[in-house]
Amino acid sequence: MKITQFDKNEHDRKSFDCGNTELNNYLKCISGQHEKKDISRTYVLTSELNPSHIKGYYSIAVAQVSLCELPTEIxxxxxxxxxxxxxxxxxxxxxxxxxxxxxxxxxxxIKRIIQASSAIPIPMIIVQAKNEDARRFYSEFGFVSFPDNYLKLMMTLAHAKAMLKEAEH
Ligand SMILES: CC(C)(COP(=O)(O)OP(=O)(O)OC[C@H]1O[C@@H](n2cnc3c(N)ncnc32)[C@H](O)[C@@H]1OP(=O)(O)O)[C@@H](O)C(=O)NCCC(=O)NCCS
Structure with missing residues (x-):
């Protein structure tokens, strides 16, 4: 199994189906454009046996968070x-x-973001869950919902580093 940057010439995006049309379409139609314009980076998980078949993907971008969105103590x-x-x-x-x-x-x-943070400071990781199942998935890792937006979750970089350290032990 390996995770590499998405390459439309190498990876078969057409057969990808996660059950969510918006997420399927992002991979098929938008990720390439976002890559070119430096809006986001997409990474795909493939198997050694069938390296063109995409088993899963994620994309990383940047987002502005205003302090009024965050819990007061943060x-x-x-x-x-x-x-x-x-x-x-x-x-x-x-x-x-x-x-x-x-x-x-x-x-x-998370590891990729931590690595990037040594060159460009990143105080927090944000995830946008599409539904309650996805929210539960992220919260299992310690992501916490924004007070006024249950499906948007955050984790400070310090927390992410501690979480990884603990997972490695
Ligand atoms: C959400 C998603 C990315 C999770 O990936 P996955 O490979 O199925 O998740 P994992 O097997 O690593 O699950 C890890 C843990 O997360 C939680 N979890 C994962 N999927 C869950 C679900 N549908 N409902 C509740 N909890 C869930 C569980 O605690 C699970 O551990 P368990 O299987 O031992 O109970 C995947 O199910 C998916 O692509 N769903 C459709 C698209 C989507 O909604 N994406 C989220 C976009 S924000």
Whole structure:
């Protein structure tokens, strides 16, 4: 199994189906444009046996978070609006769901963001859940919902680093 940057010449995006039309269409129609315009980066999980077949993917972009959106005890630690990393989309092919691949993708995304944060400071990771199932998936890892937007969740980078350290032990 490997996770690499999406390449439309190498990866078969047409056969990807996670059961959510919007997430399927993002991979098929939008991710390439976003890549070209430096709006987001998409990473795909494939198997060694069939490297063109996409088992799952995620995309990372940036997002502005205003302090009034955050819980007061977190907001008071920051001087003004903050720029965060956004895991905007994540999906696993419907034939492979509930086999741990979503967890592998999420950990990989967090590791990638932590690595990038040594060059560009990133105070927080934001995820946008599409539904209650996805919210539960993210909250299992310690992501916490925004007070006024249950499906938008956050994790400080310090928390993400601690979570990974704990997972590795
Ligand atoms: C949400 C999604 C990415 C999770 O990927 P996955 O490979 O199925 O998840 P995992 O097998 O790694 O699950 C890890 C844990 O997350 C939780 N979880 C995952 N899917 C869940 C669901 N549908 N309902 C409730 N909890 C869920 C469970 O605690 C699960 O552990 P368990 O299987 O031991 O109970 C995947 O199911 C998916 O692509 N769904 C459709 C598209 C979608 O909604 N994407 C989210 C976009 S925001």
């Amino acid at each position: 907001a008071k630690k920051y001087p003004s609006e903050i720029t965060c990393s956004l895991i905007g989309r994540m999906a696993v092919n419907h034939t492979c769901q509930r086999q741990g691949l979503g967890s592998i993708l999420l950990i990989d995304a």
